[in-house]
Amino acid sequence: MSINSNSHVPIFRQIAEHIRTGISAGIYQPDEMLPSLRALALELVVNPNTIQRAYEELEREGLVYSRRGLGLFVARQAVRSARSQSQDDVEKAFADGIRLARSAGLPDDEIRHVFSKSLARKMDKTGGKS
Amino acid sequence: MIARQLKALMWKDLRVNRLIIVFYFIGAAILTGAAIIILYCILPAPGQPNAPYRSTTQYFGETFTLLMGLTCLMAAMLGANSASAERVDRSDAFLAYLPPSRRLVLFSRLAAGLGLTLGLAAFNLLLIALTYSIGDQHPSRYELRGVESFLVAAWVLFAVSWGAAACIGSSVAIGMVIGLLFPGMLWMSFMNTGWLWGLHGDLAYVTCEAAEVGLGLVALACGYVVAMKRQNSL
């Protein structure tokens, strides 16, 4: 996991995001324990309070649950939630793209065209993985 | 706790002045060596008709009295170095954020400097005393007075250098203080036996020495106050 400490995205968001994608990619399996605050803080060289905030966000989303005195564990239904959460992120990324297109003055039709073109190109490369 | 702090501070202050002590002993060794060479290779042996000294005892006694001059010089250097060495290399800023109080830091500097000065003077007196106790002679009244003058001069040189270095405080200033004060003080301690202020004999002598001791006390106090003030704005 690497942290961009110059990004405009707060670091706790970056960490939450990393763990979220980690869960949907199966790096963290259900009922597995997440690294402790201290361990992760020292590994990433960030404030443990920041890790705490990231974990709180994940807990609020229902991706992880806490066992008193033990730590945080990945929830069973986490993969699905993580995917839907990732969908939101994708949506946000598209929104950024659309904003970029609009500020460059492209009409909506052309934006749609650009999107299908780039999707088609990706499908060629990956063989249309679903 | 304060005793522990003081011990560490004193250790540091003695080490800060270590070089001066080394210089002193080198100087003393050179002087003694030169005296031996002069006595046995150049001067006619004591007791011979045209010899300037009556005995070897007297010769060495006076040599070690002359060594008091070096002791005075070192007293001045110790005074100046104790007051400003740490300011010159700026390590006092490091000391400033450690727990001991400013008063303790200054006290330790003063105590170490004064203690070393006393130590050097005691060593010198011991040399003189040993010379005369091994030999069969007694020091002349004139010589004893010279030793006394030197001791007072050592005190006042230490104190004035301490005060001046606390006020000015750079290595150049230390050099200036010693360069200007030392001959003046020597002159004073030699000349104060007679005709100053219209007084005569012992009275003039004692008055002069009392004045020097007083001047030393004032300089020491001034240096302390100035150093305390300066410490507060590191």
Place this chain on the structure above:
Amino acid sequence: MIEPTAEPAVEARGLTKRFGSKLAVGGLDLRIEKGTVFGFIGPNGAGKSTTIRMLMGLLPMNGGDATVMGIDVRQRPEAVRRCVGYVPEQHLIYRWMRVKEVLWFCRQLHEAWNESLARELCQQFELSGQTKVRHLSKGMLAKLALIIALAPEPELLILDEPMAGLDPIIREEFLETVLQSFCRGGRTIFFSTHMLGDIQRLADSVGIIHDGRLLVHGSVADLLSRTKRVRLALERDELPAELPQGVIRTWRNRRECVLTITDCDSQKVQHLEDAAQVRVVEVLDVGLEDIFKDYIKGQREAI
């Protein structure tokens, strides 16, 4: 981990310092909660070190008052130094001492001193006790200063640009050690730096100081999420008559204008979109470095 207690680690009210006629720090208010990391940033000469030195009781203040770990700095500066570990920008440790002598010396002067921690850190930093301080490299010197500050296990650790001029590897080691000591719990950290990335990694809250005044004082996450750049494409070379509250910097070039706005919300953006002079509004996220620069430049340009 953040448990706001009644008593903050550092509290300053109206802290003021003059050097002659120059106002170095003017009426600074500061509050740092216990158990948090505070990052103090500002351009060179903004008054960071002066503030820190006043808080340490090293410099008498001309006005205001300050408490550090509940101790009145004016009344008992020596008590402050007892419970604060301080790593200054310049390491003026006795150059003639050996490393082990420095550690012995400091140990004698402190009431509390964790010798095993000091040894452990020396080993970790590969700092040999026999080396003379004058032969230490800049990085090693900084590490020694850190050991001296950490070994008494202070409740508050103040770091005044301790990593200026260090290479990235040593900086990382240094930060890790600071963080490790923070993780042991109960400690508050106050550090000033120019490395905004480090602030973003480590600080809970941040203060931006300029010309002796605190421009911002708040949580890093809030600052990042609430400060935005709003890019306006204008109809003509003319700004809206009424700009929203909290514009910290305005940058203009022909028919383009970028406003940096604090506490930016949809209402403010809507207000700009509604303005007749504005054609397109675009809201951009900003990193800490740009936020910092915009605050400082905004101040300078306003004069």
